Amino acid sequence: MRQPDLPGRSPVIAENGMAATSHPLATQTAVQVLREGGNAVDAAIAASATLCVVEPHMTGIGGDCFVILAEPDGTVHGLNGSGRAPAGAEAAWYRENGHARMPQTGAHAVTVPGAIKAWEVLAERFGRLGFDRLFADAIRYGEDGYAIHERVGTLWPRYVEELSADEGGRRHCLIDGRAPRIGERHRWPALAGTLRRIAREGSKAFYQGEIAAEIVATLKAKGAFMSEDDLAAVEADWVELISAPYGGHDVLEIPPNGQGITALILLKLFDRLGTGRLAPDSVERWHLEIEAGRLAYSVRDHLVADPASMSVTPAELLSDRHIEALAARVDRNRRSETIQLPAIPDSDTIYLTVVDRDGMAVSFINSLYTGFGSKIVTPNSGIALQNRGGCFSLEEGHPNELGPRKRPMHTIIPAMAMKDGKASVSFGVMGGAYQPMGHAHVFSNLVDH
Numbered sequence: 001m002r003q004p005d006l007p008g009r010s011p012v013i014a015e016n017g018m019a020a021t022s023h024p025l026a027t028q029t030a031v032q033v034l035r036e037g038g039n040a041v042d043a044a045i046a047a048s049a050t051l052c053v054v055e056p057h058m059t060g061i062g063g064d065c066f067v068i069l070a071e072p073d074g075t076v077h078g079l080n081g082s083g084r085a086p087a088g089a090e091a092a093w094y095r096e097n098g099h100a101r102m103p104q105t106g107a108h109a110v111t112v113p114g115a116i117k118a119w120e121v122l123a124e125r126f127g128r129l130g131f132d133r134l135f136a137d138a139i140r141y142g143e144d145g146y147a148i149h150e151r152v153g154t155l156w157p158r159y160v161e162e163l164s165a166d167e168g169g170r171r172h173c174l175i176d177g178r179a180p181r182i183g184e185r186h187r188w189p190a191l192a193g194t195l196r197r198i199a200r201e202g203s204k205a206f207y208q209g210e211i212a213a214e215i216v217a218t219l220k221a222k223g224a225f226m227s228e229d230d231l232a233a234v235e236a237d238w239v240e241l242i243s244a245p246y247g248g249h250d251v252l253e254i255p256p257n258g259q260g261i262t263a264l265i266l267l268k269l270f271d272r273l274g275t276g277r278l279a280p281d282s283v284e285r286w287h288l289e290i291e292a293g294r295l296a297y298s299v300r301d302h303l304v305a306d307p308a309s310m311s312v313t314p315a316e317l318l319s320d321r322h323i324e325a326l327a328a329r330v331d332r333n334r335r336s337e338t339i340q341l342p343a344i345p346d347s348d349t350i351y352l353t354v355v356d357r358d359g360m361a362v363s364f365i366n367s368l369y370t371g372f373g374s375k376i377v378t379p380n381s382g383i384a385l386q387n388r389g390g391c392f393s394l395e396e397g398h399p400n401e402l403g404p405r406k407r408p409m410h411t412i413i414p415a416m417a418m419k420d421g422k423a424s425v426s427f428g429v430m431g432g433a434y435q436p437m438g439h440a441h442v443f444s445n446l447v448d449h
Contacts (some may be wrong), residue, residue: 016034017031020354027047029049045134046134048065058430061206062215062384065115065364065366066118068254070361076241084234085392086111088227090403108225109389111386111389116206116207126360138192145185153180154182162372172382191383214381242314243418246270247443256306257407258412263413269295269323269330287335288330291339296326301341351364351429355426
């Protein structure tokens with residue numbers, strides 16, 4: 001039992017469902033959907049839609065989504081809802097125009113938003129309720145307003161300068177040229193209207209027609225390569241999950257183009273190095289985990305990309321031979337000077353998880369990448385567009401080099417652990433490059449300590 005006079009949280013126990021999100025309004029949405037007869041998929045999508053309105057710097061319908069779902073019988077599914085680069089995007093153009101690195105904001109960092117397509121694919125296969133109910137809370141908060149919570153109000157001012165430079169950013173994300181204050185009411189009726197239209201017409205309302213035309217026009221006015229054909233071609237793909245054993249569980253991740261494989265490499269290194277047998281806050285544990293992290297992230301930054309462009313397979317990267325070769329590079333007494341780490345990508349993200357009364361578990365992550373993504377918001381439809389293209393490399397011949405209709409190496413990763421054939425832990429963390437280390441470290445804490 002937790003000492004009640006010390007900081008911490010006591011366990012929450014529930015029999016009919018549970019939801020964990022980054023915002024109380026989103027958690028409330030998820031629980032209410034479960035009460036109304038929706039399942040974990042319905043609750044997760046509804047919570048994500050609410051977050052797109054009430055935590056808009058961290059997520060939005062102009063971003064991407066990944067999902068791991070475990071059915072009550074233990075059958076698992078992975079969904080890759082990450083968008084692609086425009087068909088007209090070429091790394092050579094960026095190099096010829098003086099870019100040593102992909103732009104991190106602005107129109108040239110925008111990739112096709114995959115989230116709405118992923119929500120629809122997920123709902124059609126596993127959900128019970130329609131978008132009209134799932135978007136109801138988000139639409140209400142957009143139209144009637146909501147009070148700005150402390151964490152949201154603390155972070156929003158960071159982006160005022162960049163949002164002020166964009167027509168849609170000024171119109172929808174600022175109040176008299178400033179960020180909304182903690183406790184202040186904020187409305188986003190344009191986004192609510194877009195959600196209402198998608199609820200009525202499905203994802204085609206987003207990827208075709210008037211809204212798609214505005215997205216393209218907004219970006220083309222700023223010099224980008226996005227076309228209406230790029231939006232219309234969006235796909236969300238069911239993928240075969242990758243896994244690694246740890247602590248009597250099988251930990252599942254989405255395969256590349258995501259960085260989930262980095263978390264699995266870390267867990268296998270932790271196991272090989274014996275970090276779980278060390279005191280949880282010991283210098284020895286921290287040192288070995290950090291060195292393992294530097295190795296795993298180096299593998300990611302040199303080899304992980306759209307799988308169509310990778311020179312190695314996930315199985316090879318997770319093989320005992322490869323893990324042993326990495327572990328051999330760890331000096332238990334000092335920091336290695338030979339590990340090469342390129343620039344680590346940043347991120348602002350939401351993660352949420354829902355389990356329903358039947359035992360269906362959903363591990364769900366949705367993001368614009370950095371705060372307010374590209375810092376471009378469509379003036380009429382109120383959509384903040386992601387800057388996920390910033391994760392591409394411009395190094396010629398690199399597996400993650402920008403290319404037409406290519407998916408970038410992606411930071412957002414949901415996770416799921418299985419034990420005895422059933423879901424045991426549905427989990428994830430937020431924060432860009434931190435996520436693989438977060439998965440491995442948090443899971444080690446759960447099972448080792």
